[in-house]
Amino acid sequence: MTIAHVELRTHQWSHRSPVPLPELAFQHILAAILRGEYVSGDRLDTARFAQELHMSLNPIREAIIRLRDIGLVEVTPARYTKVADFTASDSCAALSYAGVLAGTALRKALPTTAERVRSELAAHAEEIGGAVGDTSRHAAVIGFLTAVTDLIEHPRQAIHLVEATILAQCALQFSGVTRGDGVTQVRSVAADAVAHAVRAGDPDAVETAVRGLFEHLV
Secondary structure (H helix, E strand, O other): OOHHHHHHHHHHOOOOOOOOHHHHHHHHHHHHHHOOOOOOOOEEOHHHHHHHHOOOHHHHHHHHHHHHHHOOEEEOOOOOEEEOOOOHHHHHHHHHHHHHHHHHHHHHHHHHOOHHHHHHHHHHHHHHHHOOOHHHHHHHHHHHHHHHHOOOOOHHHHHHHHHHHHHHHHHHHHOOOOOOHHHHHHHHHHHHHHHHHHHHOOHHHHHHHHHHHHOOOO
């Protein structure tokens, strides 16, 4: 699972063609941030985006507001926009929130989820625990959250988790936190607990396990 999948999920829950200009602007700016063209603290040039997309500033401003509401950008008192600073505590909070949403969604969806789908979801969790290196681990986390999103029937709730996933992606990329082997082992145990609860089809256990796993991702 790659960053492109996050962008795809965002597009899937967006308006269909013709895509409104604010949505195009949102996707354009988001993609630039996720590709690492802008990092924490970098100023975003709205005029440049308008020129790149051949549109007025109004759709760009609407996109910036949406990105601000998700938590990806900040509008400073001086009225310029920058990529949000992802400190260790900010990153932990973003990932914890994604875990809460994913755990709640699974608790509701698991009783009616087919065994094959549960097996695939459990495999995603195991990939998080067994990932070697940050890039693989980040991709595994996004893959798990995307798989959970696929189980959500209500579009607004799905969009909520997609947005939390985007924020989690940035938190993982920009936190710059490196943990020791002890945390890696705890994360592996937590991922195994999620996989076991999913395969067992235990809604309450899986909610608790998912929340616990996402507390140990950064």
